[in-house]
Amino acid sequence: MAEETIVLRVQRYRPEQDSDPYFQDYEVPYRKDWVVLDALNWIKEYKDGTLSFRWSCRMGVCGSCGMMVNGRPRLTCNTFLREFYPNPITVEPLVNFDIERDLVICMDTFLEKLKKVKPWIIRREVKSPEEGPYNQTPAQLYRYKQFSMCINCMLCYAACPVVGMHPEFLGPAALALGVRYLLDSRDQGWNERMEEVGSHEGVWGCTFVGECSEVCPKHVDPAAAIQQGKVLATLDWFKRWLMPWGQK
Amino acid sequence: MAELLKHDVVIVGGGAAGLRAAIAVAERNPSLSVAVVSKIYPMRSHTVSAEGGAAAVIKGNDSREHHIYDTISGADWLADQNAVELFVDEAPRELTLLEHWGCPWSREPDGSIAVRPFGGMKIERTWFAADKTGFHMLHTLYQTALKYVPITWYDEWFATKLLLDKDRCYGVVAIELRTGAIRGIVGKAVILCTGGAGRVYPFTTNAITKTGDGMALAFRAGVPLKDMEFVQYHPTGLPGTGILITEAARGEGGILVNKDGYRYLQDYGLGKPLDVHDPRHPVKRTMELGPRDKLSQAFVMEMRKGRTLKGPYGDYVLLDIRHLGEKKIDEKLPFVRELARNYAGIDPVYEPIPVRPVVHYMMGGVHTDVDGKTPLPGLYAAGECACVSINGANRLGSNSLTECLVFGARAGHHAAEYVGSAPDPDSSALEQQVRDEADRIRKQFLERTEGERLVSIRKDMQNAMEEGCGIYRTEQSVQAALNKVEECRERFQRVVLDDHTNSFNTELIAALELECMLDVARALCQAALERRESRGAHQREDYPARDDEKFLKHSLAYRTADGVKIEWLDVVITKWPPAERKYGADSGLPSEGGNKS
Numbered sequence: 057m058a059e060e061t062i063v064l065r066v067q068r069y070r071p072e073q074d075s076d077p078y079f080q081d082y083e084v085p086y087r088k089d090w091v092v093l094d095a096l097n098w099i100k101e102y103k104d105g106t107l108s109f110r111w112s113c114r115m116g117v118c119g120s121c122g123m124m125v126n127g128r129p130r131l132t133c134n135t136f137l138r139e140f141y142p143n144p145i146t147v148e149p150l151v152n153f154d155i156e157r158d159l160v161i162c163m164d165t166f167l168e169k170l171k172k173v174k175p176w177i178i179r180r181e182v183k184s185p186e187e188g189p190y191n192q193t194p195a196q197l198y199r200y201k202q203f204s205m206c207i208n209c210m211l212c213y214a215a216c217p218v219v220g221m222h223p224e225f226l227g228p229a230a231l232a233l234g235v236r237y238l239l240d241s242r243d244q245g246w247n248e249r250m251e252e253v254g255s256h257e258g259v260w261g262c263t264f265v266g267e268c269s270e271v272c273p274k275h276v277d278p279a280a281a282i283q284q285g286k287v288l289a290t291l292d293w294f295k296r297w298l299m300p301w302g303q304k
Numbered sequence: 305m306a307e308l309l310k311h312d313v314v315i316v317g318g319g320a321a322g323l324r325a326a327i328a329v330a331e332r333n334p335s336l337s338v339a340v341v342s343k344i345y346p347m348r349s350h351t352v353s354a355e356g357g358a359a360a361v362i363k364g365n366d367s368r369e370h371h372i373y374d375t376i377s378g379a380d381w382l383a384d385q386n387a388v389e390l391f392v393d394e395a396p397r398e399l400t401l402l403e404h405w406g407c408p409w410s411r412e413p414d415g416s417i418a419v420r421p422f423g424g425m426k427i428e429r430t431w432f433a434a435d436k437t438g439f440h441m442l443h444t445l446y447q448t449a450l451k452y453v454p455i456t457w458y459d460e461w462f463a464t465k466l467l468l469d470k471d472r473c474y475g476v477v478a479i480e481l482r483t484g485a486i487r488g489i490v491g492k493a494v495i496l497c498t499g500g501a502g503r504v505y506p507f508t509t510n511a512i513t514k515t516g517d518g519m520a521l522a523f524r525a526g527v528p529l530k531d532m533e534f535v536q537y538h539p540t541g542l543p544g545t546g547i548l549i550t551e552a553a554r555g556e557g558g559i560l561v562n563k564d565g566y567r568y569l570q571d572y573g574l575g576k577p578l579d580v581h582d583p584r585h586p587v588k589r590t591m592e593l594g595p596r597d598k599l600s601q602a603f604v605m606e607m608r609k610g611r612t613l614k615g616p617y618g619d620y621v622l623l624d625i626r627h628l629g630e631k632k633i634d635e636k637l638p639f640v641r642e643l644a645r646n647y648a649g650i651d652p653v654y655e656p657i658p659v660r661p662v663v664h665y666m667m668g669g670v671h672t673d674v675d676g677k678t679p680l681p682g683l684y685a686a687g688e689c690a691c692v693s694i695n696g697a698n699r700l701g702s703n704s705l706t707e708c709l710v711f712g713a714r715a716g717h718h719a720a721e722y723v724g725s726a727p728d729p730d731s732s733a734l735e736q737q738v739r740d741e742a743d744r745i746r747k748q749f750l751e752r753t754e755g756e757r758l759v760s761i762r763k764d765m766q767n768a769m770e771e772g773c774g775i776y777r778t779e780q781s782v783q784a785a786l787n788k789v790e791e792c793r794e795r796f797q798r799v800v801l802d803d804h805t806n807s808f809n810t811e812l813i814a815a816l817e818l819e820c821m822l823d824v825a826r827a828l829c830q831a832a833l834e835r836r837e838s839r840g841a842h843q844r845e846d847y848p849a850r851d852d853e854k855f856l857k858h859s860l861a862y863r864t865a866d867g868v869k870i871e872w873l874d875v876v877i878t879k880w881p882p883a884e885r886k887y888g889a890d891s892g893l894p895s896e897g898g899n900k901s
Binding site: 089104115120134158171 | 416440448
């Protein structure tokens with residue numbers, strides 16, 4: 057019996073030799089328990105070692121292998137071939153990013169945005185480790201926990217129309233992390249962090265399309281984080297301008 | 305061309321150990337410039353996949369003696385007891401620091417830290433963040449590290465060689481993936497934090513990146529690799545992919561059954577089972593909460609008796625957590641449910657999970673002391689790539705994340721002190737080494753147009769290791785593996801790549817990784833050959849007993865012109881003389897007596 061196969065139509069671009077991206081078709085074995093990443097690895101190992109892409113954990117938690125699969129941002133390590141078989145599968149790099157090569161996008165802009173929201177605990181008075189952990193009830197943990205689940209996979213940036221049009225928009229993942237720290241009972245960095253999170257490039261840049269939450273593989277719901285961020289920023293505005301004595 | 309990028313401390317690897325080391329240097333001396341060189345973005349590091357938790361004594365019912373004894377007995381007495389004592393003493397402080405930095409540890413109703421039991425523990429002491437502990441620790445460390453201005457990030461740079469001058473280490477040669485540029489990244493101290501080498505085997509929980517790079521770099525520079533023969537098989541990986549199902553599944557009460565639904569562990573000296581609805585279940589250091597080496601060995605015995613199930617990816621048994629119920633599974637083990645649904649096609653709320661032992665962790669690594677120092681001045685190592693050793697012949701579950709923090713911090717602090725006293729290197733000598741390494745890479749990989757593809761060499765090495773250096777070994781099986789590895793090293797000299805370009809050449813990186821794995825595999829085989837006893841994860845069927853007379857010693861594998869040479873180093877015993885490992889009903893602590901063999 058001839059082996060069943062499926063076609064992967066893969067976008068190629070090698071900056072040293074290609075002036076523009078183009079598509080290359082590969083016929084790969086079809087296996088019900090293979091994900092798109094398995095097929096890409098099969099191509100790389102047996103057919104064409106020049107195809108470049110990122111991956112690491114192959115279990116949906118490192119965030120490396122996000123690509124456009126038939127036009128949708130997906131983690132290729134948990135997108136199964138069987139979802140598409142017998143039709144061909146188009147694989148492209150995530151949109152809204154520059155391409156380094158083939159399926160590899162340039163992450164520089166995201167790393168700058170991540171740093172802007174100050175994704176670390178800010179304390180006015182620091183406790184020494186000898187004094188033990190801070191107290192945080194399950195209810196306090198629950199307030200921010202979901203927004204701490206972001207794996208930085210960039211699918212939400214590829215899905216967000218605002219990121220596409222306004223590259224300076226901090227974007228769903230960075231804002232969700234900014235809001236995560238604002239909501240953490242241990243954090244006292246409200247003012248510094250709100251300067252970025254509550255700005256025009258921050259939560260107010262979002263037009264609430266909600267695509268980010270649709271594509272999020274970890275159910276972080278960045279759209280909800282941004283809406284909460286807008287509420288917090290509004291409270292912040294009232295506190296700063298109408299009740300300056302009310303500031304923490 | 306050979307321009308040097310200059311810093312004070314160069315850290316290779318951006319996982320838990322590397323990031324903790326970077327923060328330690330920056331806090332100890334903010335005037336020092338720190339380079340973090342990582343072949344992938346730090347938040348992609350394999351720490352991210354750790355699920356169950358991190359051990360440290362924090363609860364009133366626990367004690368340092370309990371943690372020490374669990375670790376030493378788990379290690380089958382091959383751990384250095386001075387190192388274990390120091391590790392246990394510093395662990396609570398390190399996990400508390402992570403808490404202060406924002407790690408979302410799971411909590412008790414009163415807001416204090418929650419703990420769960422893990423295999424081989426007398427008292428529950430594993431801090432956890434649901435079942436994504438490694439993920440949360442890694443992102444907390446990375447995001448916290450971003451605030452330190454002295455840290456320069458070399459993201460997606462692959463280190464290929466240590467820079468040496470006058471018998472000291474002064475940095476690394478590294479390839480920038482984006483451009484293919486090869487540069488020297490110079491510092492008076494280098495800390496290797498590159499993780500393990502599970503990919504030496506075909507079937508592993510490890511990410512594709514775990515290729516023993518740091519171990520190989522040190523080994524090639526004449527630094528010995530310690531206790532490499534000890535490879536931990538985790539008893540519960542998914543067949544086929546090798547994806548890990550955390551030990552926390554058993555810590556929360558999951559059970560292992562064979563094809564007849566029988567809890568087979570009771571036949572292997574791990575105690576008697578209690579009913580899953582008995583409030584005393586699961587009993588610590590008993591049955592499913594035995595240590596990993598013994599559980600994986602029991603699987604092989606069960607397979608030989610024909611009592612395992614057969615599937616397309618080999619034999620397997622079943623991990624049953626159904627009795628925990630959907631609510632508890634979703635609260636405590638959500639990732640287990642997600643992984644089982646995605647990659648095993650079953651929902652563990654309604655069906656048991658197929659599992660089998662899978663290569664998980666290297667107890668061995670670069671030989672260091674308790675400060676992370678290697679015998680080569682200026683070179684430090686921490687985390688899985690290092691061997692202090694607190695893990696001995698078998699690591700206790702949930703000690704590895706804590707180890708990354710405790711020894712990452714210690715290495716960072718000591719490196720920060722060392723750079724103040726180290727002499728300046730001869731820059732022209734370093735530049736020459738960078739040029740030579742760039743030439744080597746170009747000639748060996750980028751210019752060759754005929755030869756063997758790397759995948760066949762890699763697969764042959766991996767299969768030989770599984771067959772010859774698996775859960776059970778013999779002189780013959782290990783020798784066969786070693787012969788195959790040597791053959792693969794020969795063939796690797798003629799490896800050919802499709803990709804001869806510079807920009808983001810991932811095939812070149814895969815070749816360099818394979819070169820590292822071949823060195824690691826060779827050291828592992830030689831040590832496995834010469835340790836003629838059975839201890840912990842190293843089970844020699846031709847030498848089935850532990851032999852403290854001859855082998856209460858660490859193996860040190862040196863690379864020499866005529867192959868790998870093994871030397872032996874005494875284990876440090878402070879207060880806990882070697883005894884029989886006991887699990888089950890009399891899995892006693894020293895105070896309970898009766899465990900002298």
